[in-house]
Amino acid sequence: MDQKSSGLSFAIFFCRQLDPDQDVNRRALEKELGARVRFYPLPCSGRIDPLHLMRALESGADKVYLITCPIGACRYREGNTRAQKRIAYAQGLIEEIGLERERLELIVAAAGKPATIDERTRELLAGETSIGPSPVKGKKQA
Amino acid sequence: MMTESRLKKVLHTGNFAVTAECGPPKGADPEVVKSKGKVLKGYVDSANVTDNQTGVVRLCSLSACALLKAEGLDPVLQMVTRDRNRIALQSDILGASALGIRNILCLSGDHQSFGNQPQAKGVFDIDSIQLIQAVRNMRDAGEIIGGEKLSSPPQMFIGAAANPFADPFKYRAARLATKVEAGAEFIQTQCIFNLKLFREWMGLIRDLGMANKVFILGGITPLKSARMAEYMAKQVAGMDIPEEIINRMKSAPSKEQREEGIKIAVETAQALREIQGVHGVHIMAIEWEEVVPRIVQEAGLYPRPQA
Amino acid sequence: MITAERKPISEIKEMLLPYKKILVVGCGSCVAECAAGGEKEVGLLSSALRMDAKVSGKEIEIKELTLDRQCVYEFIDRLSDVIGQYDVILSLACGAGVQAVAEVFPRVHIFPALNTTFLGETKEAGLWVENCRGCGDCKLGVFAAVCPVTRCAKGLFNGPCGGSRTERCEVDPEVPCAWQLIVSRLEDMGRLDLLKKVQPPADWSKQQGKGPRKIKREDQRT
Numbered sequence: 001m002d003q004k005s006s007g008l009s010f011a012i013f014f015c016r017q018l019d020p021d022q023d024v025n026r027r028a029l030e031k032e033l034g035a036r037v038r039f040y041p042l043p044c045s046g047r048i049d050p051l052h053l054m055r056a057l058e059s060g061a062d063k064v065y066l067i068t069c070p071i072g073a074c075r076y077r078e079g080n081t082r083a084q085k086r087i088a089y090a091q092g093l094i095e096e097i098g099l100e101r102e103r104l105e106l107i108v109a110a111a112g113k114p115a116t117i118d119e120r121t122r123e124l125l126a127g128e129t130s131i132g133p134s135p136v137k138g139k140k141q142a
Numbered sequence: 143m144m145t146e147s148r149l150k151k152v153l154h155t156g157n158f159a160v161t162a163e164c165g166p167p168k169g170a171d172p173e174v175v176k177s178k179g180k181v182l183k184g185y186v187d188s189a190n191v192t193d194n195q196t197g198v199v200r201l202c203s204l205s206a207c208a209l210l211k212a213e214g215l216d217p218v219l220q221m222v223t224r225d226r227n228r229i230a231l232q233s234d235i236l237g238a239s240a241l242g243i244r245n246i247l248c249l250s251g252d253h254q255s256f257g258n259q260p261q262a263k264g265v266f267d268i269d270s271i272q273l274i275q276a277v278r279n280m281r282d283a284g285e286i287i288g289g290e291k292l293s294s295p296p297q298m299f300i301g302a303a304a305n306p307f308a309d310p311f312k313y314r315a316a317r318l319a320t321k322v323e324a325g326a327e328f329i330q331t332q333c334i335f336n337l338k339l340f341r342e343w344m345g346l347i348r349d350l351g352m353a354n355k356v357f358i359l360g361g362i363t364p365l366k367s368a369r370m371a372e373y374m375a376k377q378v379a380g381m382d383i384p385e386e387i388i389n390r391m392k393s394a395p396s397k398e399q400r401e402e403g404i405k406i407a408v409e410t411a412q413a414l415r416e417i418q419g420v421h422g423v424h425i426m427a428i429e430w431e432e433v434v435p436r437i438v439q440e441a442g443l444y445p446r447p448q449a
Numbered sequence: 450m451i452t453a454e455r456k457p458i459s460e461i462k463e464m465l466l467p468y469k470k471i472l473v474v475g476c477g478s479c480v481a482e483c484a485a486g487g488e489k490e491v492g493l494l495s496s497a498l499r500m501d502a503k504v505s506g507k508e509i510e511i512k513e514l515t516l517d518r519q520c521v522y523e524f525i526d527r528l529s530d531v532i533g534q535y536d537v538i539l540s541l542a543c544g545a546g547v548q549a550v551a552e553v554f555p556r557v558h559i560f561p562a563l564n565t566t567f568l569g570e571t572k573e574a575g576l577w578v579e580n581c582r583g584c585g586d587c588k589l590g591v592f593a594a595v596c597p598v599t600r601c602a603k604g605l606f607n608g609p610c611g612g613s614r615t616e617r618c619e620v621d622p623e624v625p626c627a628w629q630l631i632v633s634r635l636e637d638m639g640r641l642d643l644l645k646k647v648q649p650p651a652d653w654s655k656q657q658g659k660g661p662r663k664i665k666r667e668d669q670r671t
Contacts, residue, residue: 051489054496093493096458097501135504224603228650250603250610253620264603268650271607275647287650305611313609313632316641320607324647332611379612379619 008133009036011056012121014067015045017075018109025116039117045069046079050090053104057094062134064104065124070111080108102131147244147299148216149188152422153328153357157447158415159422161218161330161359162434164189164210166201175206178431179213185435187446188245190218190330190424194225197257204234207243218301219243222251227267228276232286235277239296247301247330248273271324274302278325302326304358306343307336307382315346322356329356330424333363335383335406337413344419353419360414363426364433365403368392404433404440411441450479450570451543452577453486453563458497464560465539469508471498472535473562474528474550475515476542483577485563486541488515494541494562519546525553532557585655585662591643593634598651600627606648 010033019025026039038061042048045068056064066087068080084106091101107124109115115123152159162182167174175191182189191206207217219238221231235246250270254262268276268287277300279285284295302321306314318329334340340360347353365371368391375383387406394402407425414420423443427433438444455461465471473495481487495511502509512531516524519542528550532538537558540547544565551559567579582599589596598604602620609628612619616629635641 049489051492051496054493054500058496058500093458093497094500097497098504099500136500137503250605252612253602255620266604267653269603269605269607270610271647272650276650303611308609308611308613309616309626310609310613310629310632316644317607317609320645320647324607379614 007036008062008128008131009038009060010121010125011038011040011061011064012067012117012124013040013042013045013048013052013056013065014117014120015069015080016041016043017069018067018120019115019117022117025118026121028118029121037121044074044076044079045083046074046076046081048083048086050086050093053087053090054093057099057103057134057136060134060137062103062137063128063131065107065121066104067107067109067120070109073111084108099135100131103134145242145244147188147297149218149245149328150299152187152447155447158443159187159357159359160185160425160438160443160446161188161190161422162186162425162427162431164191164206164217164431165195165429166191166203166206168198168200170201172201172205172209175201175209176213179210179215181431182434183213183215184446185438185444186215186425187422188216188218190220190247193220193222193249193251194257196252197224197254197259197262199257199259204238204241204243207238208241211242216245217243218245218247220247220249221273222249223266223268223270223273224251224254224264225262227265228287231268231273232276232280235280235296235298236292239298244297245299245301246277247303248277248326249303270302271321274300274321274324274326299327300325301328301330303332304329305332305380306334306340307332308380311343312346314343315350315352318347318356319350319352322352326356328421329358331358331361332380333361333426334410334414335387337410338384339382341417344417348419357421358419359422359424360410360417360420361424361426362407362410362414362437363428364407364430364437365391365399366430367396367399367403368394370403404437407437408440411437411443415441450482450568450577451545451565452483452567452569452579453480453543453565455485455490455494455541455563456561458494458501461494461498461539461560461562462501465498465509465537468537468558470510470512470535471537471539472512472514472528472531473498473539474519474541475513476519476540476546477515477517478519480541480543480546480563481515482571484575486543488513491515491541494539519543520549522549522553525550528554583656584651584653586652588648591648592631593638593640593643595627595630595634597627597631600624600630606651 022041029037053064068083074080087104087106091104095101164178189210191203193203194200203220207219210217248270254264276287277298281295281298284292304318371388371391374381391399391402411423414423425434473491475486475488475491491513495513518524539560539562541562547561568581569577569579572578580599584598597606601608602618613626616626618624618626
């Protein structure tokens with residue numbers, strides 16, 4: 001799907017270890033999509049808190065991704081497993097208010113396939129076909 | 143009322159006693175209890191009536207005991223501490239005695255979550271050992287809990303349950319000693335399938351000098367089917383059924399499994415007669431009271447002594 | 450600590466239907482410890498409620514605040530400045546805190562966001578277990594610091610019961626048999642003698658009281 005014309009907004013939480021040059025590599029997408037994409041690098045995906053995910057949705061993201069390192073490859077050992085549990089908690093919470101769990105998506109990077117944050121994000125956005133505008137934003141389109 | 147406990151007499155005169163369970167119905171029809179009484183009469187020295195066993199609402203033990211008494215049996219009132227506080231329990235003891243009921247089995251009771259009223263409040267104001275003590279003090283000192291005097295004391299032969307197959311194994315014998323110290327005069331055990339383990343436990347009992355301080359009646363339950371054997375072994379807490387028993391039941395063709403179950407029960411009764419310190423058997427034929435007379439006869443325990 | 454769990458959001462929404470300006474007040478003590486009502490949980494719940502309002506087209510205004518303790522009036526007084534601007538307080542305190550706030554501000558509408566559950570310990574991160582029922586007559590010394598009132602499903606003082614097998618309670622196989630624990634600990638300590646005497650019936654009036662119980666300490670009062 002061509003995300004430039006979809007009008008949807010995205011928040012990308014990701015572990016810095018996946019792309020040490022992320023601050024440079026994400027600039028192209030930030031320029032292309034402007035305010036419709038927000039990147040949140042984390043020192044470890046385990047630092048994610050359900051509150052971050054909630055606030056991202058509250059500030060208008062239609063879809064939030066959390067990208068963790070492959071299982072077993074977390075520099076801090078269990079950071080990515082904790083991240084999984086926390087996003088699961090947040091998914092349960094948004095379900096209670098009638099939002100689709102899929103608005104929060106966990107992506108576990110595949111082992112042995114390094115990629116830049118730019119490559120990863122483009123791939124995710126291209127594959128994102130099912131999510132519509134978030135009901136949190138009300139009826140009007142962005 | 144000048145009645146005496148038949149069970150107490152039989153045991154005190156050195157006889158090997160036979161008691162059996164009489165399960166009350168989940169309804170108000172007294173005929174169910176009376177007919178079960180008629181089946182057991184003459185084949186047992188006393189008949190226990192369970193007290194809302196497994197937390198399932200049934201015709202109360204006190205009434206069922208009164209009905210059995212009217213049929214000429216010597217009932218054992220089973221009393222659990224799960225459903226009633228000390229006021230109600232002590233009151234029921236007085237009432238039971240007034241009706242001529244002379245035996246009581248003091249139990250804590252299965253937890254209410256197992257029954258058909260899982261939302262009920264489990265009372266557990268006192269536990270089984272405190273209940274034993276309370277009955278003993280009511281009878282011997284004419285006092286209720288707290289020391290206030292009764293106008294006339296109840297007459298009761300006091301019993302308790304014991305489970306030789308539950309954990310912690312070693313401590314079970316010590317716990318029995320505590321029950322005896324609190325006032326237990328007879329014990330009915332959980333049903334026995336593992337004779338080896340039971341003999342071990344009886345050894346511990348004898349070592350503690352308990353064998354001549356309390357009358358132990360070994361529990362027996364005739365198995366109806368291999369499925370029942372497996373269910374009991376897996377699902378019922380505190381039950382020990384050895385593989386060989388389960389295999390015996392499984393090897394029998396399904397039409398003959400009941401017969402095998404009765405056979406095992408009779409063998410167990412005969413084995414128990416030979417164990418030093420065992421003074422009787424307690425047959426728990428759940429919803430199968432009709433089989434009790436046969437087990438008693440085939441185990442060589444019929445006729446019962448004249449009381 | 451006192452433990453509690455958040456009520457389902459559907460239930461909380463139902464309570465808040467008539468209100469527009471909501472003061473969400475957390476507590477930094479027990480309920481923060483069990484991740485039910487602390488500052489973070491206030492943030493999560495408020496975020497969810499705001500998004501829900503947007504989805505249903507309802508207009509609400511939420512203010513988030515967390516007190517150190519919601520059961521002590523001195524802390525509750527800190528709400529005085531803001532309370533007049535809101536229609537309702539959604540309290541994330543335990544039942545004690547909710548009621549204390551209502552005592553300080555009796556004319557304010559206040560609703561509980563949590564279901565208060567039990568007194569317990571943090572066994573592991575994310576796992577809280579009940580260990581005290583406030584019977585008012587602590588005998589932990591006799592029972593090797595394992596409370597039979599709380600941890601034995603039948604509250605036996607002269608246990609164990611016949612259903613104890615493989616060290617588990619017959620009622621819940623995930624629960625250890627308290628009496629197994631008591632016996633093995635006392636055995637370890639060489640103090641099985643503590644169990645020799647028959648424990649007499651408990652005095653439950655100390656737990657039940659005549660209605661709500663209270664403690665009065667003249668030396669502590671002004």
